Structures are given as structure tokens and as C-alpha cells.
Amino acid sequence: MTDSNNPTAAALIRWANTSFEHLDSKVESLADLSDGLVLSRMLEEIDPEFAVQNLDTNTSSSKWVVKKQNLEAVYKKLQRYVRTHCVDDTVNNDALEAVIDFNAIAEHEDAGETTKFLKVFLVAAINGNNAPKFLQVITEGKLPDDVCMVIKEIISPPSNEEESRPETKGDALSLEAIRAENTALQKKNGDLNTRLEHLQFSYDELLEYGRTKDERIDELLKLQNEKPDDHIKYLRAQLLERDNLIATQEGQIEDDRIKIERQTRELRERPDPEQVQKLEDRAKELQIQNEDLFQKSKILDNFKKKLEKQNNVAQENTELRQQIDILNDNQRDFDKVHEENETLQATITQYRKQAASYEKQVVEMGSQKKLLQEEIRQRDARIQNLLEGKAHDEEFIQNLHEQMRTSSPKLASPPSPSAKVSHLTLEEELAQSSDSTPNHALEISRLQAENQLLKSQLGGTTATNLRIELDELDVVRKRLESNYRDLQEENILAQYQLSALMSRVEAEKLVTAETLQNKVGVMKMLTIDFYRDETIAVTRKLYIETLFELNQVKAKLTEVQTELSSRDRELLQAKADLSAIDQDELDALEDLKATNEIITSSLQNDLLVLQNKFKTLMTDHEQQKSHLVDALIAKDALSKEAAELKANGGTGTTTVASQKTAEVSTRFKVSGNSAQNSGPVTQESEDAELARELAALGKAPAGLHDTFASPPIAAITTARLESIPSSRASSISSATSPLASSSGLFISPPPPATQFEKQEKIILALQIRLKAAEEGGADAQKAAKDAIIKNLSRENALISSAWYDLTGRLQSNHLVLQRRQDAPKSWLNKQRQMVNTIPRR
Numbered sequence: 051m052t053d054s055n056n057p058t059a060a061a062l063i064r065w066a067n068t069s070f071e072h073l074d075s076k077v078e079s080l081a082d083l084s085d086g087l088v089l090s091r092m093l094e095e096i097d098p099e100f101a102v103q104n105l106d107t108n109t110s111s112s113k114w115v116v117k118k119q120n121l122e123a124v125y126k127k128l129q130r131y132v133r134t135h136c137v138d139d140t141v142n143n144d145a146l147e148a149v150i151d152f153n154a155i156a157e158h159e160d161a162g163e164t165t166k167f168l169k170v171f172l173v174a175a176i177n178g179n180n181a182p183k184f185l186q187v188i189t190e191g192k193l194p195d196d197v198c199m200v201i202k203e204i205i206s207p208p209s210n211e212e213e214s215r216p217e218t219k220g221d222a223l224s225l226e227a228i229r230a231e232n233t234a235l236q237k238k239n240g241d242l243n244t245r246l247e248h249l250q251f252s253y254d255e256l257l258e259y260g261r262t263k264d265e266r267i268d269e270l271l272k273l274q275n276e277k278p279d280d281h282i283k284y285l286r287a288q289l290l291e292r293d294n295l296i297a298t299q300e301g302q303i304e305d306d307r308i309k310i311e312r313q314t315r316e317l318r319e320r321p322d323p324e325q326v327q328k329l330e331d332r333a334k335e336l337q338i339q340n341e342d343l344f345q346k347s348k349i350l351d352n353f354k355k356k357l358e359k360q361n362n363v364a365q366e367n368t369e370l371r372q373q374i375d376i377l378n379d380n381q382r383d384f385d386k387v388h389e390e391n392e393t394l395q396a397t398i399t400q401y402r403k404q405a406a407s408y409e410k411q412v413v414e415m416g417s418q419k420k421l422l423q424e425e426i427r428q429r430d431a432r433i434q435n436l437l438e439g440k441a442h443d444e445e446f447i448q449n450l451h452e453q454m455r456t457s458s459p460k461l462a463s464p465p466s467p468s469a470k471v472s473h474l475t476l477e478e479e480l481a482q483s484s485d486s487t488p489n490h491a492l493e494i495s496r497l498q499a500e501n502q503l504l505k506s507q508l509g510g511t512t513a514t515n516l517r518i519e520l521d522e523l524d525v526v527r528k529r530l531e532s533n534y535r536d537l538q539e540e541n542i543l544a545q546y547q548l549s550a551l552m553s554r555v556e557a558e559k560l561v562t563a564e565t566l567q568n569k570v571g572v573m574k575m576l577t578i579d580f581y582r583d584e585t586i587a588v589t590r591k592l593y594i595e596t597l598f599e600l601n602q603v604k605a606k607l608t609e610v611q612t613e614l615s616s617r618d619r620e621l622l623q624a625k626a627d628l629s630a631i632d633q634d635e636l637d638a639l640e641d642l643k644a645t646n647e648i649i650t651s652s653l654q655n656d657l658l659v660l661q662n663k664f665k666t667l668m669t670d671h672e673q674q675k676s677h678l679v680d681a682l683i684a685k686d687a688l689s690k691e692a693a694e695l696k697a698n699g700g701t702g703t704t705t706v707a708s709q710k711t712a713e714v715s716t717r718f719k720v721s722g723n724s725a726q727n728s729g730p731v732t733q734e735s736e737d738a739e740l741a742r743e744l745a746a747l748g749k750a751p752a753g754l755h756d757t758f759a760s761p762p763i764a765a766i767t768t769a770r771l772e773s774i775p776s777s778r779a780s781s782i783s784s785a786t787s788p789l790a791s792s793s794g795l796f797i798s799p800p801p802p803a804t805q806f807e808k809q810e811k812i813i814l815a816l817q818i819r820l821k822a823a824e825e826g827g828a829d830a831q832k833a834a835k836d837a838i839i840k841n842l843s844r845e846n847a848l849i850s851s852a853w854y855d856l857t858g859r860l861q862s863n864h865l866v867l868q869r870r871q872d873a874p875k876s877w878l879n880k881q882r883q884m885v886n887t888i889p890r891r
Contacts, residue, residue: 059161061200062168069175069187070095080164084155086120089167093128096175100131117156125150125167128174129251136177149244169204176205225325231313232332238306239336242343245299249346253353256292260357261364292354300347307340406644526669533673615656616845619649623852642856649849653842660838667831685813857884 059080067076070092075082083089087105094101102123106116150167154160175184188198263285314333622645874880 056161056165057196058200058204059165059168061197062165062172064193064197065172065187065201066092066168068192069184080161081159083164083167084121084159085117086124089124089171090120092171093124093131096171096178096180097131097135100127102127114157118152121152121155121167125152125170126251126255128170129248130255131178132170132174133252135179136174149240149247172201172204228325228329232329235310235313235332235336239339242303242306242340246343246346249296249299249350252292252295253350256354256357257364259288296347296350296354300344303340303343303347307337307344310336310340522665522669525666529669529673612656615652619652619845622648623849642853646849646853653845657842664835667834671831681816685816688813854881857881 063077063080067073072095073088073091077083077088087107090102090105102120105120105123148166148170150170151160151163154163155167175181187193188201193201310333314330314337625645874883
């Protein structure tokens with residue numbers, strides 16, 4: 051129902067715009083009053099003491115709860131003003147005590163409920179302490195006559211029809227009179243309900259009032275200069291007024307109950323049994339309602355008695371309201387942040403799409419650039435070949451001209467006019483001009499041009515293979531350079547040690563030492579004073595340990611990078627799954643294809659890294675093979691020489707000793723390189739190897755005992771014994787203790803046959819160890835390759851399963867790409883078609 055169809059609403063709006071001059075804006079319709087702000091300004095103009103403060107101005111269409119709270123606050127203040135200033139018998143209590151549905155006003159902008167609210171404002175303004183101001187607006191003719199008539203009907207109290215109607219118990223009432231009385235009783239019942247609600251509001255106000263008075267009492271107790279008796283008397287007077295009001299309402303309830311019983315008895319005497327039964331039922335219902343009201347009045351008395359014990363209720367309510375306000379503010383902030391997050395998420399998604407398209411464009415432009423560069427290079431090469439061919443042809447033509455000038459000088463002079471001209475055919479001219487001798491220069495130039503053309507054509511196709519081979523050769527070259535550098539360092543260290551030893555040898559023994567050096571060769575030897583050499587050995591040891599730790603850290607870094615790349619792929623796949631949930635099918639498939647391409651490229655990069663590692667391991671394996679072959683060849687040569695020495699009866703012992711020393715030194719180098727390549731060796735195997743080598747070297751010839759003051763074995767064992775713990779060093783020294791003596795650290799040598807047999811055993815054991823190391827390295831490489839292949843196949847299986855899982859979920863959402871007659875029916879063919887089909891734009 052609109053405002054134009056309701057004259058009462060239009061009259062009230064006209065009265066509000068005319069009477070209240072300090073409104074922020076004119077009221078156009080009843081919907082402008084649904085937020086409670088205009089009504090608050092009207093109440094403030096009626097009496098500023100009862101103005102409502104701190105109203106929430108956030109009155110959007112979705113926040114109708116805030117509107118309801120504002121309306122309730124204004125209604126409470128208005129009711130307090132009515133009870134304070136509008137206590138008179140001439141007041142229209144029906145208009146003041148009307149039940150107002152605030153939910154209908156706040157949520158649906160109900161015109162009827164808003165009209166009731168304006169009627170309460172009208173009655174309160176006309177009968178309040180500022181009544182002359184509002185009566186002057188009506189009496190001076192500022193309003194039209196129809197508006198004045200409507201206002202008069204609203205403010206005039208209803209006539210008491212029950213008192214004017216004579217009560218005649220003996221007369222028979224008609225059915226219409228009974229229905230009228232029933233309607234009056236229902237109205238009275240509604241009035242009683244309204245009064246009960248008013249009592250409830252009064253109770254709430256009493257709670258708030260009691261809290262304020264308690265605070266005031268506390269302040270008065272603190273301020274002892276003032277008199278507290280007047281304030282207490284005032285509070286007692288107000289409490290007495292409340293008690294009188296409650297007693298009056300209870301008496302009215304009792305009067306109504308007695309009246310209802312009297313009317314019920316009258317209804318029982320009527321002849322219509324059905325109507326009487328209905329009226330009796332209605333009377334019982336009313337009696338029950340009255341009893342409920344009586345019980346509520348008793349409960350109200352109890353509430354009044356418990357008022358002193360519930361002083362904290364109002365404070366708790368205030369705190370709860372503050373918490374509600376804070377939660378509402380937090381909810382608004384959360385809504386704003388959520389909207390901003392959604393906007394940012396959409397922006398990030400758009401940026402990702404644009405970045406992917408830009409990357410694709412960059413890749414395409416890079417590929418096009420490479421193709422254009424390749425075409426330009428081929429064109430330049432073709433132009434160069436053509437220029438070379440042109441130069442060669444010009445040179446060849448010049449040579450032909452010179453040959454023609456030199457071979458047939460007669461042709462240079464022009465023919466005489468008297469000569470007879472013979473007309474020859476083209477075949478005869480070619481036969482005459484053909485030379486019987488072959489032209490080798492022309493053939494060579496043609497072959498050179500063809501060779502150049504073939505080189506230019508094959509250069510582009512084999513460039514990639516040549517680059518790969520060049521990278522492999524660079525790796526091999528770097529490894530050979532590192533090995534050469536290690537050998538050079540060892541050679542320089544040996545030369546330095548030998549020169550230090552020679553500088554400390556006496557003059558008469560220098561010739562003997564040089565002779566031994568020439569016989570034996572370059573040896574690592576140390577004297578008692580080896581402090582300078584000890585520093586170099588410790589530095590070398592620290593370098594090897596640091597290099598080993600660096601290799602371990604690199605291996606761990608490689609593992610972490612591999613795991614990180616796998617985690618990145620999983621994260622990318624999870625993001626693709628998450629984005630595919632909220633997207634259309636075509637966009638989801640495009641994102642999935644792009645994600646799979648990125649994952650495939652990542653796996654290809656990992657595969658290339660693993661291939662490079664495999665090539666490096668193969669290079670190391672080839673180097674170890676070459677070392678093993680060299681060791682076997684040296685072993686065969688040493689076996690032949692040992693056999694010759696056995697046949698000659700032990701001659702050339704010094705040469706065998708020198709060769710044995712060189713072999714042991716070479717074996718130490720090979721073992722050191724293999725230890726750097728293959729990793730750490732167990733302590734037991736290293737101790738056993740060192741003990742066997744010490745035992746083998748301890749059987750040196752007796753001719754060397756008197757030459758040196760310190761044994762040659764110290765040059766090889768000192769650096770390694772320094773890096774071994776004391777327990778292991780003691781066990782090794784105990785294993786080699788039979789070799790030491792007090793005079794020269796050597797015992798008399800055993801027979802040559804026993805010595806060579808032991809040497810053969812040592813060489814055989816070393817050969818078995820080398821073969822086992824080679825087989826173990828191959829097995830380890832094979833196991834590593836199998837593990838890599840297994841991991842790659844598992845990752846591929848996971849990717850494929852995730853792909854089919856995602857496509858299955860998309861298919862379960864009833865999203866179909868195309869519907870054709872030749873569409874596949876099986877699940878596998880559908881998956882293949884979804885993967886391979888290009889979406890139509």
C-alpha cells in the first residue's frame with residue numbers, strides 16, 4: 051500500500067514536515083523513516099533530554115538488523131517520554147500502546163507499522179511538555195483541513211462504549227452483540243498483551259535506571275560533602291511510583307478477569323449450545339491467558355525483588371553490545387579483505403595467463419629469430435659460394451682467352467675479305483672448336499665448388515652433434531688437465547724432497563746417493579728433519595679432505611635440487627588442479643596442457659642433467675679402465691723380469707728393487723685417484739692394504755742398508771701414517787714391526803725365491819682387487835641407472851594418473867567438449883580424445 055493510497059500516512063508525513071523544522075531533509079515517503087535516524091531527530095526536537103545518541107548510520111539494504119536496533123532505541127526513549135509527560139485521561143492510550151513490529155519496518159518497510167509509529171509520535175508531541183508549539187501548527191491553519199481532521203481523529207481518546215451501554219442481565223442479547231463483545235474481549239486481550247510488553251520494556255528501563263543510580267550512589271559515597279538523604283528519598287519515591295503502577299495494572303487485570311467471568315456466565319445462559327460452547331472455549335483460553343498474565347506479574351514482582359542482586363546485568367549487556375559492534379566491524383573488515391583478495395586473485399590469474407602468453411611469444415620469437423639467422427647464414431654462404439664460383443669462372447674464362455691467344459695466333463687476325471666463307475653447321479663448329487686434351491683446371495674448380503656446397507649444407511645439420519662432442523671433449527680435457535696437475539704437483543714435491551735430502555748429505559756420501567738415484571729413479575725420501583715437508587703433507591691432506599667434503603656437499607645439493615624440482619612440479623600440478631575447479635572446461639584443459647608442458651620440460655631438463663652425470667661416470671670408468679690396463683701391462687712385464695731373474699739366479703736385484711719401488715709409487719697414485727673418484731674407503735681395508743705394502747717394501751735389498759741413515763720406506767709411509775689415528779697407527783706398526791731393527795731398520799733379507807713368490811702373491815691380490823673394484827663400479831653404475839629409470843617411470847606414472855584423475859573429475863561434472871556421431875564410447879578413447887583434441891574457438 052503506497053503513501054498516496056493511505057490518507058492517514060500522507061497526513062502524518064505532512065504534519066511531520068510542517069511541525070519539525072530542524073530535520074536534515076524532508077520526508078518524502080514512509081520508507082525514509084525505516085532507518086530510525088529521522089525519528090531520532092524528531093524526538094530530539096520534541097525534548098532534547100530524551101534524544102538518542104550514537105545511532106549506527108550504516109543503513110544499507112542488507113543491514114536491516116541495524117535499522118531494527120535504531121528503531122527499538124528510539125521507541126524506548128519515546129515510551130519513557132510518554133510515561134513522564136503524557137499521563138492524562140484525555141490521551142489516546144490505544145495509539146500510545148499500539149504494538150509495533152520493528153522487523154516489518156526495518157526489513158520490509160511496512161507502511162502500516164510505520165504509520166503506528168508516527169501516531170505515537172503525534173500523540174506524544176500534542177500531549178507533552180512542548181505541546182503549545184505543535185498545537186499552534188494545527189490551530190493557525192498551516193495544515194489543510196483534511197490533515198487536521200485526520201490528526202483530530204488520532205489524538206482524540208476513544209469513547210467508553212461499555213460504560214454507556216446499559217447493563218441488563220435479564221435481557222437476551224442477540225448473536226451480533228455477543229460477537230461484538232467477543233471482539234471487544236479480544237481487543238482487551240491484545241491491550242493486555244501490549245501492556246505486558248510495556249511492562250517488560252519498563253523492567254528493562256528499570257534495570258538500566260537501577261545501574262545508573264547505583265553508579266550515582268557510589269559517586270555520592272565518595273563525595274561525602276553532599277547530602278545523600280535527598281537522593282535516596284528521590285529513589286524511594288520513584289520506586290514507590292513503580293510499585294503503584296504495578297499495583298494499578300494488577301488491579302486492572304483482576305477487574306478484567308472478573309468482567310470476563312461475568313460475561314462467560316452470561317454466555318452460558320444463551321440458547322445456542324454450539325455458540326455457547328465456542329464462547330466457553332474462548333473464555334477458557336482468555337482465562338488461561340489472564341492466569342499467564344497474572345503469573346507474569348508475579349514474575350515481575352520477583353524480578354523487582356532480585357533487582358538489587360542483578361546490578362551487573364546491565365553492564366554485561368553493555369559489554370555484549372560492544373562485542374557485537376566489534377564483531378560487526380570485524381565482519382565488515384573481513385568482507386572488504388575477502389573482496390580485495392578475490393580481486394587480487396583474479397588479477398594474479400590474469401597476469402599468469404598474460405605471462406604464459408608472453409613467454410610463449412618470446413619462445414616463438416626466439417625460434418623464429420634462430421630460423422631467420424640460420425636462413426641468413428645459409429644465404430650468406432650461398433652468396434659466398436656464388437661469388438667464389440663467379441670469380442673462378444672469370445678466372446677460368448681468362449685462362450681460356452689466354453690459351454686461345456697462345457694456341458691459335460692466326461685466329462687473332464681478322465679474316466681477309468677475299469677469303470671464301472664456308473657456312474658450317476653448329477655440330478661442325480662444335481667439333482672443330484672441341485679440344486682433344488681434357489681441361490683439368492675446369493674439373494678441379496667444379497669439384498671444389500661442389501665440395502664447398504656440401505660443406506655448407508652439412509654444417510647446419512651436424513652443428514648440434516659437433517657441439518655435443520665438443521662439450522664431451524672439454525669434460526675429458528678438464529679431467530686430464532686435473533690429473534696432469536696432480537701428477538705435476540707430486541713430481542715437484544718429490545724433486546723438492548730429493549733436493550732437500552741431497553743438501554743434507556755429506557760430501558763423501560753424495561756420489562753414492564746420486565748413483566743410487568740414477569739406479570733406482572725418482573723416490574720420495576725424507577730425513578729426520580722433515581718439518582718443511584710435513585707442512586706440505588698436512589696441506590695436501592687438508593686439501594683432499596676439503597675436496598671430499600665439497601663433493602659430498604655438491605651431491606647433497608644435487609639431491610636437494612632434485613627434490614625441490616619434484617616439489618615444484620607437484621605444487622604446479624596442485625595449483626593447476628585447484629584452478630581447474632573454478633574454471634570452464636576449455637580453460638581448464640588449456641591450463642592443464644600448459645602445466646603438463648612445463649612439467650615435461652622440467653623432466654627433460656632433469657633427464658639432461660642425469661645424462662651428463664652418466665657421461666661423466668662413463669668417462670671416469672674409461673679412465674679407471676685405462677689405469678687398470680696399464681697396471682696389468684706393468685704386472686706382466688714385472689712377471690717376465692722376475693722369471694728372467696729366477697733363471698739368472700738372482701742377478702740384478704737392485705734393478706728389481708727400483709722397479710718395485712716405482713710400481714708401488716704408481717700404485718699409490720692410482721689408489722689415490724680412485725679414492726678421490728669413488729669416495730671413502732673403509733678403515734679395515736685401508737689398514738690391511740697399508741700393512742701389505744709396508745711388508746712388501748720392507749723386503750728391500752741389503753745393499754741399501756749402509757747407504758742411507760734413514761730407510762727409503764719412510765718417504766712413502768710418513769705422510770699417510772701422520773693422518774691415521776694412534777690406535778690404527780699402532781696396529782700397523784705392530785704388523786710391520788719385524789721389519790725394524792736398531793741398526794738400520796732392516797733385517798737380513800730372505801732368499802730371492804721366497805721374495806718373488808710373495809711379490810707374485812701381492813700382485814695377484816692387487817689384480818683381484820682391481821677386478822672386483824671394476825665389477826663393483828659397474829654394478830653400482832647399473833644400480834644407479836636402474837634407480838634413476840625407476841624414479842622417472844614412477845614420476846611419469848604419477849603424472850599420468852593425476853592427469854586422468856583430473857579429466858575424470860571434469861567429466862563427472864557433466865562438462866562435454868563436443869557431441870558428434872563419431873564420438874568415442876569407451877573410457878580410454880574418451881580420455882585420448884580429450885587429451886589430443888584441439889578446442890574450437
